[in-house]
Amino acid sequence: DLNKSYQGLQQQVQQATNPQQKSELQNKLNDVHQEISNRTQKQLKVFAEQHPEIKQPDSEPDQSLKR
Structure with a gap:
């Protein structure tokens, strides 16, 4: 398991x-x-290919995350 070897x-x-x-x-x-x-x-x-109905986030950064 990759996670175990990483840890x-x-x-x-x-x-x-x-x-x-x-x-x-x-x-x-x-x-x-x-x-x-x-x-x-x-x-x-x-x-993402199997669930095209899920909208990809816009490339514009979310303004609410800015301080």
């Missing part, structure tokens, strides 16, 4: 004391994060 790597990064090791773990963590992101994007795209 495991996160802990390893926090516990790593060797900068070289920490850097390698950080790279692995980024790879896993990218993979999760890619899969999520694919799932969202498929979902």
Whole structure:
């Protein structure tokens, strides 16, 4: 499960004391994060195609979110 390996790597990064090791773990963590992101994007795209009745948000930013 990607989420579990992501969390495991996160802990390893926090516990790593060797900068070289920490850097390698950080790279692995980024790879896993990218993979999760890619899969999520694919799932969202498929979902959007299967449910065309759901309106896509406008590209205009929501004014109510501005402070």
